[in-house]
Amino acid sequence: MEEVAFFVGAIGAIGGAIAVIALRNPFYSVLALVVHLVALAGLFLILHAEFLAAAQVVVYAGAVMVLYVFVAAYVGGVEEPIWEPIPGQRLLAPVLAAALFAELSIAVLGTALTAFDSEGPTIQAGFGSPAAIGELLLEKFLIVFEAASLLLLVAAVGAIVLAGRKQEAS
């Protein structure tokens, strides 16, 4: 049962990822990314990360992707020219990506860490629940939590400065 769920989620995630880079229209790429994110949320659920799966769907597939859809609709279709600054870039790039995958796979499969060859230790009932994550965030990782909120504030102000209309034309 778990295997079936994993492979369904993995196929959804890989298919969504390939569709993101293969579709010509940026709008469809954004929609493919939503498929990818929802499939990943399913994988998070199998890994007992319940709060993160919910956050992935609500924050990522919901809020962030709406932002993308708005910008894709505002900017409109962007035609990509055939001209390439580096000759053969479009042919070389998949080769480099495949090489990166092979390298990472060798690192993962060749590792001597025996923890990866099992499902992981048995875990108690509340693993990955909002209560457990919140306790960690507010006790052990309080400074990280506050830094993240500060970073979000800075990003919001930065976006307004970057994209806002100038009052006087300079």
Place this chain on the structure above:
Amino acid sequence: MDVTWYLVLSALLFAIGAGGVLIRRSPLVILLCLELMLNAGNLALIAFARAHGNEEGQVFALVVMVVAACEVVVGLGLIVAMFRRRLPLNVDDMRELRG
């Protein structure tokens, strides 16, 4: 399912995202490919959390999500600013800062 499966899947998703950054020239799609790579990292972090039976990796993944949201906001702000100034939305044409 062994945790190795999740790690190999995350490596594959990361490679797809990296290939997308190299292939596509529209800054909007390049941002989408960055999202792919960040989410591959998130999957690896959560798989590590499962492998060690420890939730701290999930907190890491949550922080990565926050950073990704900030990156999206600033990146989309830049794209809107480029569009407003009628600059070409093509990363090969925006090469003035190249050394």
